[in-house]
Amino acid sequence: MNQVPFPKTSFEDTLAKRVVDTGNCAGCGACVVTCPFSCLELIDEKPSLVKNCQVCGICAQTCPRYDWSWPKAEHFVFGREKKVDEDFGVYRDLVVVQSTDDSVLKVCQDGGGVTGILLFALKEDLIDAAVVAGTSNDRPFMPLPKLATTPAEILKCAGTKYCYSPNVLALSEVSKQKKEKVAFVGTPCQIHAVRKMQMAGLKKHTSPIKYLVGLMCSECFTYKGLMEDYVHDRLGVKLNSVKKMNIKGKLLITTDSEVKAVPLAEVKPYARRNCSYCHDFSSELADISAGGLGLDAWTFTMIRTEIGEELFFKAKDSGFIKTRDAKQETNALSLLCKLSKKKKQVQQQGESRSQS
Ligand SMILES: Cc1cc2nc3c(=O)[nH]c(=O)nc-3n(C[C@H](O)[C@H](O)[C@H](O)COP(=O)(O)OP(=O)(O)OC[C@H]3O[C@@H](n4cnc5c(N)ncnc54)[C@H](O)[C@@H]3O)c2cc1C
Ligand code: SF4
Ligand code: SF4
Ligand code: SF4
Structure with a gap:
């Protein structure tokens, strides 16, 4: 099927006016990484033109804060929209996870579920790299997007940095290093960006991405x-x-x-002010979502898609991670509902403010 050509719109008429100037920009970097003419740079967490825009319209097609449609995105990922009682999105299974590896438990944020799954996928050659957040050498806990290609690099990047890491930018390294099978770890806004890039058919950047691991996120x-x-x-x-x-x-x-x-x-x-526009707590469009939800040394994990399920159970069967039944975790479950609903209310308030 031939792709419908993008409307030839400029950065100034689309993202600058309707996303950046309104304070709605998430700072994800999708526009920067997909601009075929390298016209944009992320400066102070916002895209800025560093060259004349060539009016190709691509950046607007990839921005998760421009012309975003939840029904369209859910149909793309799950083949259906979430039902009204699916407060935290479509999922297949809920589990509580812990890595079985002490070297992961020493450095991870919660149960090391994310790092455990990445290490398994790398060892089994299901991936040849993972997009994660590293840390600046001279600014402790300042995150930096990183393409990790070895178990040691994945381990070094474990643990949460509560400031923003525009992980989407590391997709330029994926093409530079000619990686073919990549797991992408990111916050919900970044998962939206990658899904929008996939929906727009931007194969150069998206075809290597095999798994999307989303983090739960209240704010940065x-x-x-x-x-x-x-x-x-x-x-x-x-x-x-x-x-x-x-x-x-x-x-x-x-x-x-x-x-x-x-x-x-x-x-x-x-x-960050721009996090107040955010409407997804639990990375509803990821293959696998992970959060702490008040648990001590375990990762609350939502398996959402078929490929996420396949990866997860392979990692479990291989002994890289162990699980506990999530249905017993009543506090975590009610926190998940509460935080998901709170973010959706923020969106509705924002919408009514902007319409008034
Ligand atoms: C900004 C932020 C806010 C969060 N808020 C909540 C919350 O409100 N409630 C909740 O339950 N959970 C939240 N989380 C998720 C939680 O902190 C853990 O990441 C999650 O429980 C997975 O734990 P783990 O031990 O399995 O992860 P680990 O095995 O430690 O792996 C964590 C992965 O996340 C990557 N990462 C670290 N920091 C960032 C970053 N800033 N941006 C993108 N990737 C990053 C790491 O590189 C690593 O690959 C948040 C995470 C982030 C990054
Ligand atoms: S992708 Fe680049 S060239 Fe195309 S409209 Fe956006 S900024 Fe301009
Ligand atoms: S793609 Fe991301 S960085 Fe670019 S304008 Fe949209 S939200 Fe901001
Ligand atoms: S709250 Fe989290 S997901 Fe939302 S824009 Fe901020 S960093 Fe992104």
């Missing part, structure tokens, strides 16, 4: 606000002494010598 924080102004200046914690940060009702900051627990309300002012 600015590096200056969370790490510099709050953790360093206000709490007096040296950033290079921080070993881990996690959110379990409170923000937990683990250093060489202690675990500081601070109320989430204290860090709320440092959340």
Whole structure:
């Protein structure tokens, strides 16, 4: 079937006017990576023109915040829309997961479900690389998109960085390094971006992507606000002494010598403004979604698609991960419903504000 040609629109008339200037840009980098003329760069988490736009219209087709249609995306991924009682999207199975490998448990965020599955997929040659978030050498917990090609690199990138990592940008490395089978890990907005690129038929960037592993996400924080102004200046914690940060009702900051627990309300002012437009908590369009949901050292995992299910159970059967029944996790399940509904309400309020 021939592809319908894209409308020849410019960046200025589409994304600049309707996404960036309205504060709605997620900062995912999909427009930057797909511009065939390299006209765009991500500066301060927003795309900016660095060359004259050639008016090809491609960037608008890939932006998850421009002309987004949930029904269209759900039909593309699942062949149907979610039902009204599917509060956190379409899924096949819910499980609680833990890696069986101590080296993963030492560095992962929750149960190491994500890293465990990636390591299995790499070992079995189901993938030849994974798009993940690495960390800057000189700015602790500053995430950077990374194409990890070895088990050591995947392990090094484990653990959550609560600032934004535009992982979609690492897709340019996938083509440069001629990788053919890639797992992509990202926040819900990034999973939307990749799905939109797939729907637009941008094969150069999307054909190597075999699995989409989505993280659950309430919000992301600015590096200056969370790490510099709050953790360093206000709490007096040296950033290079921080070993881990996690959110379990409170923000937990683990250093060489202690675990500081601070109320989430204290860090709320440092959340990125553009996250307030977000309407997906649980990565509803991923093959597999993963979150902590208040669990201690286990990953709450939603298996959504057939290929996600196949990968997951192969990893389980091979002994890379172990599971517990998620139906017993009543607190986690109610948190999942609550946070998913809250994000959808935010969207509705935003829509009525913009219409008034
Ligand atoms: C910004 C952010 C907010 C989150 N908010 C919530 C929440 O509100 N509730 C909840 O239940 N869970 C949330 N999560 C998910 C949670 O922190 C864990 O990532 C998830 O439970 C998987 O745990 P794990 O031990 O299996 O992951 P791991 O095995 O440690 O693997 C985590 C993977 O995520 C990648 N990653 C780390 N930071 C980022 C980033 N900033 N952007 C993209 N990829 C990244 C890593 O490179 C690694 O591949 C959030 C994650 C992020 C990144
Ligand atoms: S993809 Fe690049 S050239 Fe095409 S409209 Fe967007 S910015 Fe312009
Ligand atoms: S594609 Fe992503 S980075 Fe580009 S304008 Fe849209 S949301 Fe922003
Ligand atoms: S809250 Fe939404 S926009 Fe912000 S990082 Fe998470 S998924 Fe992306």
